Amino acid sequence: MGKTLLKRAGLLIGTLLLVSMLAFVAFSVIPGDPTDSILGIEATEEQRLALRAQLGLDQPIYQRYWSWLTAFVTGDFGQSYKYNMPVSGLVAAQAKVTLVLAAVSFVLIVVISLPLGLISARHQGGIVDRVVTVLTQVTMSVPNFIMGLGLMFLFALVLKWFEPKYIPLEDGLGAHLRFMVFPALAIALPKSAMTVKLLRGSILGEMGQDYIRTAYSKGNSQGSALWRHVLRNAMIPVVTFLAMAIGDIMAGSIVVEQVFTIPGLGRILISSIGNRDYPVVQAIVVLLAGVVVLCNFLADLLYRVMDPRIDGR
């Protein structure tokens, strides 16, 4: 276990380095000079050169990458071109909003999909199972931002359960979360549908195994066989799927934030792309990549803990 852990951790760091390098190089080779957007097109050549020196743009790329990377790991993400302030300060507040949204979505996915998957598998072929199967198939086909538009229409316009206006955390945790539930649902519903389907299939697959027949022959009822034997194994692919889904949830937040006009990472990412404010874009991309890679790493670890057979390979 220790050796694979080390190998995996090495791979994790390698992937992160690769991503940071790609993000850095990509934004360094694009045509168009960041000094244009800062100084405007009327600036003189001297002003430009001075600014380039000040921003460190006159150094060779590997030097810039190295100083950027060493600063990045200490939490200094550089200076925004557009707002003329540290990127870390600019991103921190927004990141919190997106993290709350992602966390609420994740909780919703677990709360919605686990019971539905269980019930559906337990009563396979029954009326509940059929309804759930049809519903999941349809829900899975709805892109999260369209789901967001639909939820907004239903709950804000028709039912008037919430105002389509962002409520920040400062206005109280309850009000904040009450608003966030709706965008979170938009992200969670399509993902929950996939989870239900996976869990149902996984449970049904395990139910047909020999060890379950043995469990029955030892006098277990269907319920206890399900809880004590099937679920432990059936959950393995589901837990991995959920951990891997965090990347999609983050990506989903960025899109759904636009629907509900939430000032999260998505908004600043998109406006920074428009403004060619690359230090901000770089920082957000690398941070998101970090979260995603870390989650995949944890998924892998969890998988190994839950199914020790994997380690043998």
Place this chain on the structure above:
Amino acid sequence: MKNGKQKNWYLTIGIILTACMLIFIAVGFFWTPYVPSAMSSGDRNGRPSLRHLFGCDSFGRDIFSRTLEGAGSTLTIALAVLAVGAVCGLIIGALCGYYGGAADALIMRLCDAIAAFPSVLLAMVVLAVTGPGKYNVIGALGVLFIPSFARLVRGEFLKYRDRDFVQSARLTGVSDLRVIFVHILPNTWPVLLSGLTIGFNNAVLAEASMSYLGIGVSAQEPSLGYMLKDAQGYFFTLPWCTAFPAAVVILLILGVGLLGEGIRERMGVAS
């Protein structure tokens, strides 16, 4: 599922729905009731009616015509992305799976790294560098879709490369390329076909999301995602401008998703 004799509803409904959507879109390539960009001042903000089935937007443009055109744009982009991703992924996956070795290990590590990220996010970064536009979207998404196909095809090739029928083909002196494309490739096609349906849906989804965020296609070639972005400002006053393009996106994804499900059931492919 029982005895394999039960009716495959997924496949039936999937085929019907996909066919309907394709006919709808195909019609849009040749005919639209109005010119999609024509503005008619008398019909501004018009509700859905017999004259304008899907209503009109704030410029008096016919939403039905625009949806037809947008769906065509979305379909073209999705198919082009699929073509780039699947063809490149197929070749890379086939060669990696068949030959193996250090190059295979390296390429697969790279694929794992790319595939670990949500494609929408990566495509956004690429588009941030290249700027918006239909061909940039196709290029960015196409490249990002290569790893998933490469992994899929590689897995299949690993399964088949040491089978008896492959070895006997090699014994008769058949060239490697012929073994790869004539002897092994046809066996992978149930898996590939189901992978294509998933890829298609991901492409539609990614394009719609990016265009909705305003970093996808340009205004000259509005796709369904772009229409949704356009309609956002009038969401509460002119909901039909959002509802109909959204419905087309959902039905398209649903149809192809069911089709894929049906194919998996029919061919006995694990999903």
